[in-house]
Amino acid sequence: MCGIVGLLLAAEDGHANQELFDSLTALQHRGQDAAGIVTCDTAARRLFMRKDNGLCKDVFQQHHMMQLRGRMGLAHCRYPTAGGAGLSEEAQPMYTNYPFGVCLAHNGNLTNVRELKETVFAEARHINTDSDSELLINVFAKELTNHDKRPQDVTPEDIFDAVGGVISRCEGGYAVVVMINGIGIVGFRDPNGIRPLVFGTREKTKAGGTTKDYVVSSESVVMDMLGFKLNRDVAPGECVFVDVKGNIHTHQCQLPDGASLSPCLFEYVYFARPDSVLDKVPVYEARLNMGAKLAKRIREKYPDHDIDVVLPIPDTARTSALQCAYQLGIPYREGFIKNRYIARTFIMPGQAKRKKTVRLKLNTIRSEFVGKNVLLVDDSIVRGTTSMELVQMAREAGARKVYLTSAAPPVRFPNVYGIDIPTKTELVAHNRTSEQVAERTGADWVLYQQLEDLEAAVREVNPDIPRFDSSCFSGEYVTGDISEEYLEHLHAMRNDSTLCMKSMQMLNVSSSLKSPKREPSEAPLLTGGARQESCNSLNNGWG
Ligand SMILES: O=P(O)(O)OC[C@H]1O[C@H](OP(=O)(O)OP(=O)(O)O)[C@H](O)[C@@H]1O
Numbered sequence: 140m141c142g143i144v145g146l147l148l149a150a151e152d153g154h155a156n157q158e159l160f161d162s163l164t165a166l167q168h169r170g171q172d173a174a175g176i177v178t179c180d181t182a183a184r185r186l187f188m189r190k191d192n193g194l195c196k197d198v199f200q201q202h203h204m205m206q207l208r209g210r211m212g213l214a215h216c217r218y219p220t221a222g223g224a225g226l227s228e229e230a231q232p233m234y235t236n237y238p239f240g241v242c243l244a245h246n247g248n249l250t251n252v253r254e255l256k257e258t259v260f261a262e263a264r265h266i267n268t269d270s271d272s273e274l275l276i277n278v279f280a281k282e283l284t285n286h287d288k289r290p291q292d293v294t295p296e297d298i299f300d301a302v303g304g305v306i307s308r309c310e311g312g313y314a315v316v317v318m319i320n321g322i323g324i325v326g327f328r329d330p331n332g333i334r335p336l337v338f339g340t341r342e343k344t345k346a347g348g349t350t351k352d353y354v355v356s357s358e359s360v361v362m363d364m365l366g367f368k369l370n371r372d373v374a375p376g377e378c379v380f381v382d383v384k385g386n387i388h389t390h391q392c393q394l395p396d397g398a399s400l401s402p403c404l405f406e407y408v409y410f411a412r413p414d415s416v417l418d419k420v421p422v423y424e425a426r427l428n429m430g431a432k433l434a435k436r437i438r439e440k441y442p443d444h445d446i447d448v449v450l451p452i453p454d455t456a457r458t459s460a461l462q463c464a465y466q467l468g469i470p471y472r473e474g475f476i477k478n479r480y481i482a483r484t485f486i487m488p489g490q491a492k493r494k495k496t497v498r499l500k501l502n503t504i505r506s507e508f509v510g511k512n513v514l515l516v517d518d519s520i521v522r523g524t525t526s527m528e529l530v531q532m533a534r535e536a537g538a539r540k541v542y543l544t545s546a547a548p549p550v551r552f553p554n555v556y557g558i559d560i561p562t563k564t565e566l567v568a569h570n571r572t573s574e575q576v577a578e579r580t581g582a583d584w585v586l587y588q589q590l591e592d593l594e595a596a597v598r599e600v601n602p603d604i605p606r607f608d609s610s611c612f613s614g615e616y617v618t619g620d621i622s623e624e625y626l627e628h629l630h631a632m633r634n635d636s637t638l639c640m641k642s643m644q645m646l647n648v649s650s651s652l653k654s655p656k657r658e659p660s661e662a663p664l665l666t667g668g669a670r671q672e673s674c675n676s677l678n679n680g681w682g
Pocket residue numbers: 409452453454455456482483484485486517518519520521522523524525526
């Protein structure tokens with residue numbers, strides 16, 4: 140669930156680098172693995188890029204920032220859902236020199252990668268990584284060459300045709316920003332609008348008149364940070380093109396049969412910041428509604444409950460837990476304190492790391508547990524990594540009974556549109572009832588939100604959303620093209636053990652490359668034993 144930004148400043152002598160960096164910081168919660176910024180000096184027609192693995196504060200040092208010249212640019216923070224974690228060549232933005240010099244940043248996941256690879260190679264283009272975003276930029280670039288024009292002759296219609304070509308060829312979930320050297324920035328969204336994309340403007344009045352800066356980004360919070368006005372969401376299958384002169388051109392591409400706005404429900408549950416507004420839904424309000432509906436369900440299912448206190452599992456669950464406690468008429472307290480310097484656990488690669496991080500990240504306030512019956516509220520229970528640890532910690536802190544509730548329904552199916560849940564076997568609710576999840580996590584009972592209540596919680600804020608991508612709860616995929624064979628392929632490619640083995644192999648290759656003089660008898664940098672242990676502890680993570 141990466142974060143993407145495209146920015147174009149009106150001032151010829153402006154530089155977009157600092158605001159791109161600031162917007163990445165505002166979107167850091169969407170991707171912690173890699174970060175990148177590319178800028179364009181529109182007068183010199185030169186591009187400047189910096190990208191690497193890591194958080195944006197680590198990737199961009201002052202000397203990098205000073206290289207990023209120009210008033211137009213893109214930014215990206217990555218949470219890998221294709222290819223591998225920790226491969227810096229898969230960091231974004233992506234770049235291709237033909238035609239004109241095109242850069243692209245992508246949030247989402249393509250589902251017809253195997254077919255696309257074949258056609259892209261047949262078009263005499265080259266793909267050098269396993270990233271689906273590299274395919275996406277090559278498809279866009281190829282479609283842009285169809286008119287065979289010089290850069291100064293490219294029209295908005297040519298850009299719209301290129302985006303139309305991408306939409307007809309690429310399946311899955313994608314929100315995309317593109318920068319074309321010397322031409323402008325482009326934003327578009329897949330025909331179902333699964334991943335979010337908003338755009339905004341900032342007017343500046345000077346003696347000479349009024350000018351406009353433009354921004355396109357994953358979440359509206361970027362506009363708040365930079366002082367932009369949120370204009371609206373980019374519609375499903377719509378293309379927004381801002382040329383370097385500051386003119387905006389929009390076009391609704393032809394949608395495939397059956398496509399309609401279907402935003403990812405998980406954005407409202409977990410991914411987006413509560414202070415963002417996506418598809419006209421303030422995320423905070425949706426989460427309050429989730430908490431209210433959860434309280435109703437608790438009262439219905441356990442009318443004689445003996446809960447003494449409601450404790451959120453920080454951070455994301457705070458909003459729902461607050462409203463749940465209020466509706467139940469039970470005190471809301473902070474039983475778990477989060478170390479603010481430790482990032483989100485769920486989007487970290489590898490189960491061993493996720494499991495270890497939960498205890499490092501959250502600690503208990505004993506007085507909130509001792510002798511009490513506590514209700515722990517989480518926004519979602521996915522692999523169960525967080526809840527298994529926290530139920531145990533609650534008991535260790537002296538709780539008498541530990542109840543667990545989730546503002547989302549059980550996650551039972553893979554996500555193929557940009558959340559890294561590639562296989563159902565890793566999910567704690569896979570083939571388990573709530574009672575069995577309670578047994579597994581060690582809770583006295585577990586209660587989940589119902590899917591219709593979750594959808595209603597969002598729809599109460601915007602009744603015009605026709606449907607949602609709720610595939611990880613329902614197993615129904617809005618693009619209609621997800622076969623069992625595809626899900627089996629995804630499982631084989633991306634289950635945690637396979638990814639672990641792949642990264643170990645990469646480590647072996649790179650350590651042998653870095654130590655050309657090492658004798659064959661010498662121990663490798665990471666011994667076979669250590670490798671085995673690392674993968675074992677990963678498997679133990681599932682218990
Ligand atoms: O069942 P699991 O596999 O553990 O996944 C679900 C948990 O992961 C997320 O928290 P995370 O720590 O990523 O982020 P947060 O601090 O924003 O809540 C989410 O909010 C749940 O707490």
